[in-house]
Amino acid sequence: MAIKLYVDDERPCPDGWVLARTYVAAIAHIDGRRVGVISLDHDLGEDKTGYDIVCYIERMVHDDSGYHPPIMRVHSANPVGRANIERVIVAINRRLENEGDE
Numbered sequence: 001m002a003i004k005l006y007v008d009d010e011r012p013c014p015d016g017w018v019l020a021r022t023y024v025a026a027i028a029h030i031d032g033r034r035v036g037v038i039s040l041d042h043d044l045g046e047d048k049t050g051y052d053i054v055c056y057i058e059r060m061v062h063d064d065s066g067y068h069p070p071i072m073r074v075h076s077a078n079p080v081g082r083a084n085i086e087r088v089i090v091a092i093n094r095r096l097e098n099e100g101d102e
Contacts, residue, residue, distance in 0.1 A: 002036025005029050007053060008075070009045040023048030027056060035070040042074075042081025050076060054088045061092055065099075 006017040007026045013019035020026040023044060029035050030053070038057075040050035060067045072089045076082045 001034070002070075003029065003034050004037040004039070005035045005070070006039050007044070007050060008039075008041040009043070011041070011075075022046060023052055026053050030057065030060070030070075033067075037071045037073070039073040039075050040085055042076035042078040042085060049081065050074070051081060051084050051088070054085050054092075058088055058092050061095060069096075 004017045005020055005026065006013050007020045009021050017039070018029065020029060021044075023046065026038075030038075038053075040053060042050040044050065054072065057069050057072070061069055069092060072092070074082050074085045074089075076085065
């Protein structure tokens, strides 16, 4: 069963979501292919960010043609971080659309 993963090191987790406070915790869920929707904060209070997580998802899409990424959302208040994450999400979605056209 797919989960909704909320990745944030500070904010409380919304009802119905599973919380990941760190990059490592988020990646464990992603690697388990259990994530149907992911909502990302940029600043995770460590050396990895929400941007690193979405880049990881992008690599999975590139390396594994059978991988279906989760629906990706951004809730970060960091405007530069938000824009960087959103740019990668657009690139992932564009790649998936192009693969569907082949």
